[in-house]
Amino acid sequence: MSAASRRRTQQVGDLTLESGAVLEGVRVSYQTWGTLNEARDNAVLVLHALTGDSHVVGERGPDQPTAGWWPGLIGPGAPIDTDEYFVVAPNVLGGCRGTTGPSSPAPDGRPYGSSFPTITVRDQVHAEALLADALGIHAFHLVVGGSVGGMRSLEWAVTYPGRVRRCVVLAAGAAATADQIAWSVPQLHAVRLDPAFHGGDYYPGPGPRQGLAIARQIAHATYRSAEELTLRFGRDGQEGEDPLRGGRYAVQSYLEHHGAKLVRRFDANSYLALTEAMNSHDVGRGRGGVAAALRRITAELTVGVVSSDRLFTPADGEVVAGSPACRELAVIDSPYGHDAFLIETEQVFGIIERALASAPVPAASRPARPTGPARPAAAPAREPLLVRPTAAAY
Ligand SMILES: CC(=O)SCCNC(=O)CCNC(=O)[C@H](O)C(C)(C)COP(=O)(O)OP(=O)(O)OC[C@H]1O[C@@H](n2cnc3c(N)ncnc32)[C@H](O)[C@@H]1OP(=O)(O)O
Numbered sequence: 001m002s003a004a005s006r007r008r009t010q011q012v013g014d015l016t017l018e019s020g021a022v023l024e025g026v027r028v029s030y031q032t033w034g035t036l037n038e039a040r041d042n043a044v045l046v047l048h049a050l051t052g053d054s055h056v057v058g059e060r061g062p063d064q065p066t067a068g069w070w071p072g073l074i075g076p077g078a079p080i081d082t083d084e085y086f087v088v089a090p091n092v093l094g095g096c097r098g099t100t101g102p103s104s105p106a107p108d109g110r111p112y113g114s115s116f117p118t119i120t121v122r123d124q125v126h127a128e129a130l131l132a133d134a135l136g137i138h139a140f141h142l143v144v145g146g147s148v149g150g151m152r153s154l155e156w157a158v159t160y161p162g163r164v165r166r167c168v169v170l171a172a173g174a175a176a177t178a179d180q181i182a183w184s185v186p187q188l189h190a191v192r193l194d195p196a197f198h199g200g201d202y203y204p205g206p207g208p209r210q211g212l213a214i215a216r217q218i219a220h221a222t223y224r225s226a227e228e229l230t231l232r233f234g235r236d237g238q239e240g241e242d243p244l245r246g247g248r249y250a251v252q253s254y255l256e257h258h259g260a261k262l263v264r265r266f267d268a269n270s271y272l273a274l275t276e277a278m279n280s281h282d283v284g285r286g287r288g289g290v291a292a293a294l295r296r297i298t299a300e301l302t303v304g305v306v307s308s309d310r311l312f313t314p315a316d317g318e319v320v321a322g323s324p325a326c327r328e329l330a331v332i333d334s335p336y337g338h339d340a341f342l343i344e345t346e347q348v349f350g351i352i353e354r355a356l357a358s359a360p361v362p363a364a365s366r367p368a369r370p371t372g373p374a375r376p377a378a379a380p381a382r383e384p385l386l387v388r389p390t391a392a393a394y
């Protein structure tokens, strides 16, 4: 069902960062699906999460271990129908998928490494706005993202009210909380204290592989709910191993698997830059606080929270839904925790479809509190948690 995509890279020029530093000659790589219409009013912006990329849907390939992170979302007849919409998915500033990041060449021709400046979610959105300018897109019909992609979607709606008609913020809050920053701290240390980090100037590698793997293990545990981990792995030893005789617990093996998987596909300096950007997220900074910032939104706002998300909690999403622009606060009913924004595609796509179908509501007639189904109608769990296969079956 997925449409053919185009991959391109756009030079967007110099970018003045929130810090005042200037990032020279920024490039943004991106994928598109469908066709921009003559009125240039059918564009949809899809924003990936922390370690995601522009490969929202598509085929597996040597560089693409998955068929996309929201498989089936985009294409002819798909929830974002490419017969109607032109979809843009940029790779984020600071990442390692072609958009300028720490492994990109600095003006001296060598990788930035330790000299890559601190970037914020606002800087990332600024780079995306420059891409939109270059593509001739003034306003997006919809901007949507989950997790850090949800942070950027919200920042888009607050920074550029005239450029976003509908906005879907999934599994994200209005500002990174102390709890979220706290979970990132040992991750940042794990990378930086790896002897192979060399202060960030480790290119061409191999770089701080162990530190990055540990960082991902910490992060991944926060991406899943305690209930899931307990029901799925219990106190089991990994198959063929006995934790009381030096072997691993199954949950330990699971986390190590995800740590090793990230190391194979991600640059450690990008992981640091993107994690610190995530920590910077605060739509209220310099705008009189979160409530004042949320009042700037003119887009039709949809907020989606995951019932079992212990990292970006439902309460964090409810703050965003306090915006007068919010038309629906949807609860993604799932035992899988934060990662449900990637796993529960049926519910997530339903939220996106409802947002796309929504007619703009005059501000005066909006409800004082968000409405809409608290739980989407068609929301079957993927499969019962207790019977999900564990390692032996994978
Ligand atoms: C927007 C973006 O983030 S785009 C990038 C996509 N995201 C990621 O890659 C993040 C990392 N991955 C994930 O977060 C999750 O795998 C998701 C969200 C993509 C999918 O979640 P789920 O389908 O529930 O997968 P789950 O968490 O069960 O992981 C499955 C993997 O764990 C492995 N596994 C399960 N149990 C064990 C175990 N005891 N020991 C070792 N490995 C194990 C499986 O073999 C499988 O491996 P594979 O992915 O290499 O095939």
Ligand SMILES: N[C@@H](CCO)C(=O)O
Binding pocket: 049, 050, 051, 052, 146, 147, 148, 223, 339
């Ligand atoms: N699995 C997601 C979780 C963070 O939102 C990612 O790596 O981007």
